[in-house]
Amino acid sequence: MGRAERRLTVKDVAEAAGVSPMTVSRTLAGGQNVRPDVQERVRAAVRELGYHRNENARSLRPGQSSGLVGVAITNISNPYYSTFALGVEEEAALTGRRILLGNTGEDPEREDQLLRDFLGRRVEGLIIVPTTTTADHLRGAPDVPLVLASRVVPGVEADHVVLADCAGAEEGTGALLDAGHRRIGFLGNLPGIFTSSRRLRGFERAHELRGLSVDPALISTGQQDTETAAVAMGRLLALADPPTAVFCANNRNAIGAMAEIGRILASGERTAAEMPELMSFDDFELSELMPVPVSVIRHDAREMGRRAARLLLDRLDGGGDSASHGYRSIELPVEVVRRTR
Secondary structure (H helix, E strand, O other): OOHHHOOOOHHHHHHHHOOOHHHHHHHHOOOOOOOHHHHHHHHHHHHHHOOOOOOOOOOOOOOOOOOEEEEEEOOOOOHHHHHHHHHHHHHHHOOOOEEEEEEOOOOHHHHHHHHHHHHHOOOOEEEEOOOOOOOHHHOOOOOOOEEEEOOOOOOOOOEEEEEOHHHHHHHHHHHHHHOOOOOEEEEOOOOOOHHHHHHHHHHHHHHHHOOOOOOHHHEEOOOOOHHHHHHHHHHHHOOOOOOOEEEEOOHHHHHHHHHHHHHHHHHOOOOHHHOOEEEEEOOOOOHHHOOOOEEEEEOOHHHHHHHHHHHHHHHHOOOOOHHHHOOOEEEEOOEEEOOOO
């Protein structure tokens, strides 16, 4: 039989890469004691052949399903995503399935490897919060149903569930503008991230609808954690004409901004009355108890997980294939909760 007629093996990858099967195994296990250039040859062969490790083959009888769903999130330390995963798990458990949870850290290569690991363990389906809008490995159409959550990837035809990012950001920013703020800062994620670009668009649109322009000096993107968000907030507050309010595109940016405000207040440099108001797209614990007002754009991460799981389970348990049903899109609503001094 040719390779196309049987399951690919480590030996096939080794032959394609010009290395030993042991080198392939070490590379796929993390690359310990394997030179970087050799690892790249092995990974290139894996991609070219479409090889997936089959970790469950020995324990599953022919035709037996694994009962597993692979779930890839971008930041396991963010309570939002742990709550999302809980929603997925609750729905999967209703059908007797379990989830395999993995963290990509917003790294496309790490995401690619994680998905290969999931497929190697014979997952029945995948639920992914994709890292970027240029994920070529997702366009390869895995052999199992795929659902995208929170973000979509152009060119990847898959069921997905997202938030009303643009409308929510527009409403939240509009609430600040209508309260009299004219210099509003923006703290956001990497520009290439689906949610970040949509929320920035909503922020800008709220200004446009009121005939106002946005000062580019007030826009800061690329913050992926609370530490970098705190640094960005410090730069905004150091401007000769600092913002009177700051829109934070997610809770990590809001917590980082709040940390910098707390540092300044503790130093005695300024008072709470001199600090800008915050608007956070995502609620977070104790947001209502901060020393400056923190309005939030609230939504239910658990419900997003449930809805993503239902889309997947529908495909697995009688919902039909994409050709007969089409790819389904769900946009969940958000709620602006305004808090004032």
